[in-house]
Amino acid sequence: MSNKKSGYGNWVAGKRSKWITLLVWIAAAGLLSALLPSVNSQEINNSPNLKSGKPSVQADAVAAREFPSGSDIPALVVLHKGSGLTETELDVVRKLTEKLSASPVPHQTAVPPFHTLPPQALQSQLSEDGSTFVLPVLFAKDAGAENLKEGVTELKHELVAIAGADPFAEPRDSADKLSARVTGPVGIQIDATGLFKDADVSLLIGTVLLVLILLLLIYRSPILALLPLVAVGFAYGVISPLLGWMASKGWIVVDGQAISIMTVLLFGAGTDYCLFLISRFRQLLRTETSKTRALLAAVTGSSGAIAMSGLTVVIALLTLLVAEYGAYQRFAIPFSLAILIMGIASLTLVPAMLAILGRASFYPFVPRTPEMQRERAARKGKPAPAAPKEPRNWAGRIVTGKPWTVLFVCLLFLGGLAAVTPQIKFTYDLLSSFPKDMESREGFAVIGEQFSPGELAPAKIIVDTQGKPVALGEKLADLPYVDVLSEPQTGKSDPNIVAYEVQFDLNPYSIEAMNHIPELRKVAEQALAESGVANPQDGVWIGGQTAEQYDNKTTGERDTRLVIPIVIGLISLLLLLYLRSVVATVYLVLTVIVSFFSALGLGWLVVHYGMGAEAIQGAIPLYSFVFLVALGEDYNIFMISSIWQKRKRMPLKQAIKEGVGETGSVITSAGLILAGTFAVLATLPIQVLVQFGTITAIGVLLDTFVVRPFLVPAITLLLGRWAFWPGKLEPVGEKDSALK
Structure with a gap:
């Protein structure tokens, strides 16, 4: 083998360089982990996926300016009892709203004053069969998931204290006991964040165990099974603080979903790259007596394919940077950086560890040349082993x-x-x-059964009337998929701005509901045009969860x-x-x-x-x-x-x-x-x-x-x-x- 071909292998896995390579990785992982924040500490969930120029985002901005009280996000507390809510349960609602009005929970902005309503008015808020009541509690729109969880947790404590029992522990379809569930945009956001947060540890443990078991079954060597995992561990020790540092500087945003998938990708692809080299090394050890020459040949023969494979994945993942959708963009840097560093570890750290361990890496099934096997058998006084069968x-x-x-x-x-x-x-x-x-x-299911599912996330249609009478309300009310239409509201700083809230008669998160957004815009623009409003296409904004989902789509x-x-x-x-x-x-x-x-x-x-x-x-x-x-x-x-x-x-x-x-x-x-x-x-x-x-x-x-x-x-x-x-x-x- 020429020095030119083996130069790279000598550089990372030579007699002395193998120890230097190992020490460099130990120092890099240790120092970076000690000096920089971990990626998990910089996790930000529920980051906006849409840019400021998207229609639903523009609508939210107009709503926040002209209708500040309506721009907050609701937590819907769904109270249900199959046999019907009695005056006792309605008294719980009165006491809860009185408490929340006097002493709001963290990040709460408003709550309807149901405690001031007469009994008949409160009864009218019940579902048709009298079994369900929905209490909306508004929270600050800019509150993060952890802040919202803090406020909702305190709200639950208040409800449990007033009710004298825990309605959140009761089945949602209980016939004779009060059950409670928190849903709506706030409840959904809290649950989504909790799912990804809880998934991190279980996903990591499950992935490590699976890789370890598969490696043991395939190669039947405990040392070899641990070697790729050690390489992935060192790589993660470098990746996590680098990503955490980049996130702390505001250069990237990382969320639970990205970290979860990155962990899987790192173990899966990283182990693959390690195996490409290890398998070539094992193959050469059966024909080459010198472990050093075998390793250098393995590095030379497989490094090009490993580097090309890793570069292919890195380039493909970096392509996500051209996406407009935030979740796609947030994947690009963490994923590509993880594969890049794992590829470097596969080409440097893994050869160094193989050079240190040599044939012992494959214990107890150590690959040897036929000559070595005969010599070993002779030393033990055993007959020479048969020639290995061709695979x-x-x-x-x-x-x-x-x-x-x-x-x-x-x-x-x-x-x-x-x-x-x-x-x-x-x-x-x-x-x-x-x-x-x-x-x-579960809370949404109760609302869908007892009320209109559109109550979960109404759409807000905002128009600029330019001071002219616009018959938009009548047109919206005539639409077959509109279940409830609110009274018009006028803007705080501009009375020409008028808003309606529309509740659909179907799941507001469904594709069918989302497909109605362009039609709602067309109806609003037509109403403005018929009233003589100039440039009606510039004076319509549609906000809410359904409009946001449509823009996401x-x-x-x-x-x-x-x-x-x-x-x-x-x-x-x-x-x-x-x-x-x-x-x-x-x-x-x-x-x-x-x-x-x-x-x-x-x-x-x-x-x-x-x-x-x-x-x-x-x-x-x-x-x-x-x-x-x-x-x-x-x-x-x-x-x-x-x-x-x-x-x-x-x-x-x-x-x-x-x-x-x-x-x-x-x-x-x-x-x-x-x-x-x-x-x-x-x-x-x-x-x-x-x-x-x-x-x-x-x-x-x-x-x-x-x-x-x-x-x-x-x-x-x-x-x-x-x-x-x-x-x-x-x-x-x-x-x-x-x-x-």
């Missing part, structure tokens, strides 16, 4: 034996799954991602249309630079795109028919695409690199057969671990993560067991020498040509 390479034999059959079966299977995607239904309803027994979801769809082509383009460019083959670049990208749509189709079948979900969250396709296309190319790069190298010294058919066999076990192991880590997300009580984890895990498995071992090699063999175009490789031992 079974059934996938390579099938692909090279019947490439057309393999191609047809793969495309039929993947295409059939992809054909399911037009049936997929999407939702942007945050409540549907909560467990059914979550407090805010349109912004997310815009980002999907923009991000996906950019990701495909950048990954294609990287592959072209690495492989120097236009043809290979095209079919490698196309195979992972087909794999993505197949995963989406199969994922829908599992989520819809297996898990009972009526729809998947609207953000899932973009999230899954970015991860699956980037991670799917990792396996293609690792395998195709092996074929490309072997093709220089053997016929293409043999190179494909050996390349598939050589990379098969490590890619299968890596795929199982990566899919397993994403599947851990499916154990969480958050539907958006359950669906994302399920679909991504399915996509990884399709890449691992269909695309990589069968589809890509079959296409490569069928294209023959054209797979390398415009590169020209002289045939070795046989004439290579495209099969016809």
Whole structure:
């Protein structure tokens, strides 16, 4: 081996440099963790996802200026008793509102003065069957989730003290006891934050245990099983304080969802990169007596594929920076930085630890050369061991034996799954991602059963009348989906500004309700135009949760249309630079795109028919695409690199057969671990993560067991020498040509 080829390996895993590399990582992780804040300490949940120019955000700004008392966010306290609320329970409402009026809980801004109403007026607020009462308590709009939780917790204590029992512990459908639930925008925000906060620890423990168990089952070595986890631990020790520092400076915003998925990505992809090197090292130890030469050869042979794989994922994730939707943007830096540092750890720290441990890394199944095995047997007075059997390479034999059959079966299977995607239904309803027994979801269910579900989140239509009489109220009242229309309010600083609150007769978070937002705008603009208002399109603002969700939907769809082509383009460019083959670049990208749509189709079948979900969250396709296309190319790069190298010294058919066999076990192991880590997300009580984890895990498995071992090699063999175009490789031992 030339010094040029082994120079990098000597630099990180030489006789002395291996200790220096290890000490550098220990010092980096220790000092950064001690001097900088952790990423978890800088977590900010419920950050705005929409920019100031979005219509719903502009409407909120107008509402805050002209209707300050109506710009706060409500917590809806739902009181219910199946047999009907009596005067005793209504007296609890009076005492509670009197208490909250005199001594507001933290961050409370207002509460209706129900304690001042006569009995008949309070009775009129009950549901039709007299079983339910909804008490709105307003909180400051700028209060964070923790502040809101503090206020609601105090509110609950007050209610329990007044009621003399705990109505929050009673079943929501109790017939003879008072039950209470807090829902509305405040309750939903508190529950969403709590779900992600509680998920962090359980997700980390579950991911670590899964990776450890899979590594033990696959490699049967306790030391080797711990080695990738140690590398991930050191990488996280650098990643967490760096992200925490960036967040403390205000350069990025991190939330619980991003941290949860980043943890999974770090363990899954990080372990994969470690295994790419470890498997090559183990393979060489069976033919090379010197562990040092074996390691240097392993580093030289796998570092290019590892670096390229990591760079592909980093570039794909950074593409999310061009998105307008806040949640997408917040993923870009944490995810890409995590993969970048993990890739560096895989190329430096892991070789150093392997150099220190040597063959002992694989104890008790230590790989040795045949000569070493014979010498060891002789020392122990045992007969020489039989020559090791050649590993079974059934996938390579099938692909090279019947490439057309393999191609047809793969495309039929993947295409059939992809054909399911037009049936997929999407939702942007945050409540549907909560467990059914979550407090805010239970409260919403009671409101939907006893009142109009639109009461949970009314839409606010604000118009600038320019001092002219506008018959907007009549037009809104005539709309078939409007259940309740409030009296008009005039602006505080501008009396020409008029606002109506509209309660839908359906779930305000549903796509059907969101699709009514453009119609409401059209009706308002038409009413202004008929009254002679100039430029009516500039004088209409629609706010509220439904309008915000509509903007989320349109912004997310815009980002999907923009991000996906950019990701495909950048990954294609990287592959072209690495492989120097236009043809290979095209079919490698196309195979992972087909794999993505197949995963989406199969994922829908599992989520819809297996898990009972009526729809998947609207953000899932973009999230899954970015991860699956980037991670799917990792396996293609690792395998195709092996074929490309072997093709220089053997016929293409043999190179494909050996390349598939050589990379098969490590890619299968890596795929199982990566899919397993994403599947851990499916154990969480958050539907958006359950669906994302399920679909991504399915996509990884399709890449691992269909695309990589069968589809890509079959296409490569069928294209023959054209797979390398415009590169020209002289045939070795046989004439290579495209099969016809």
